[in-house]
Amino acid sequence: MFHSVDAWIGWYVYWVALGVLSSVGLGAGLHTFVLFLGPHIARVTLMAHECTSMAFAVRGSHAFQCLDTAAVAAEPAPFGAIMRKVIAESLCWGAGTAIGELPPYFIARAASAAGKSDAEYRRLQRKATAGGSLSLKDRALLSVYRLLRRFGFAGILVFAAIPNPLFDLAGITCGHFKVPFWTFFGATFIGKSMIKATIQTSVVITAFSKETIAMVLSFLQHVSPWAHDLAERVLRQQAAAFGSSHLPQTSVKSMSLLGSVWNACVTIMLIYFAISTLESFAHSYLAEVRSWGQQQLAKVTRPIKHDRNLPPSQS
Structure with missing residues (x-):
């Protein structure tokens, strides 16, 4: 029993850690949604449609293996069932991204308390007072800085909920202006974990659903038969890889494009x-x-x- 509990805790701590890696650092974070969480959700979605049920595990030695009784169902797995299968991992990853935004906040807050301004804040302040021509990126950064200072919790929540690379400045700005910790972290947690991660999960599930794939293949069939054949072959190889326990050993060893x-x-x-x-x-x-x-x-x-x-x- 204790081994099962340790495995369960380790599984979700793993996703929290990946979330932290995704947001830690000013723009240099590892994009773990694209590298890990997105493929995991896509694999669960494809497996659910392959098994026509949710009767399979997503971790452990028997992960992603359809049960023999799962083939009885004729209807594809509904969206809600797939979402329930992956929502815990998605929320843990989102919580990790919120935690990863805390170091810049604490550093900027400590610098502000000591009477020192953060280097990034000084750079933005100089650009704001220079009056010269600014690039599109610099104008966007200054807009983020001003909006977060003006709207507080609501501004932090909106920027955290919308996928954008400009949220790196939120921790610096909020820390510099001494925004209360729970105001910053609460808005960031709600925006990144409960809203942003849920939206991204829904998009991946929809994109890899059986209906969407059929629609894309039908479109490719009319536009480019060559592209249709390639896409269909790749999808079949991936479906075979996900159900590799039911295939010969030679099929397991082959790597898809x-x-x-x-x-x-x-x-x-x-x-x-x-x-x-x-x-x-x-x-x-x-x-x-x-x-x-x-x-x-x-x-x-x-x-x-x-x-x-x-x-x-x-x-």
């Missing part, structure tokens, strides 16, 4: 994540070196300026 493409995408994104992390550390170190150099220069030039301001000695 989609699997190869997906592995390449995962590798590229992991490399990008590593490079982005190194660049972030390099920029932080460079900023510290420049600040130290300016302080040392100020110490050297201060006595010189003081000597110049002294009146000449009278003989």
Whole structure:
């Protein structure tokens, strides 16, 4: 029994950790929804339509294996049943993304309490007062900064619920203006876990449903028969891979085209994540070196300026 409880806890902690990795870091987070949660939801959806029931496990040694009695059902698995099968993992992942937004909030709050402004906030402040031409990205960042400062909980909730890359500044902005912790975290948790994750899960379930796939294949049949044949072959290979326990060993060992493409995408994104992390550390170190150099220069030039301001000695 204790082993089952440990496995259950470990399963959901795993999804929370993936959520944290998705949002930690300013724009350098690992996109774990695309890499892990999205494929998991898609696999559950395809398996549900393959088994025409939800009588299969999603973890453990017998995961994604249709029961023999599942083939009796004739109707495809409904949307609600699939959602109930994956909603816990989705909510845990969303909770992790909310937790991952806390470090910038606490750092900016501590800097503000110490009378120091965050480097990102200083950059935005300089751009706001410069009056020069700003890029589209900079204008969007400034808009986020102003809206979060003005609308508080409602603004945080809206930005957290809508998938966008600009929410990285929410923790910095809220921390700098000392927004109460539960206001920031509550709005972020509701927006990311209960709203955003649920919307993304619904989109993936709908996209990989039997009806949607049939509609896409029908469209490809009229537009490009070659693309239709390729898509149909890939889908069949994936369906066979999901039900590999019922296939010969030679079929299990074969790798589909989609699997190869997906592995390449995962590798590229992991490399990008590593490079982005190194660049972030390099920029932080460079900023510290420049600040130290300016302080040392100020110490050297201060006595010189003081000597110049002294009146000449009278003989």
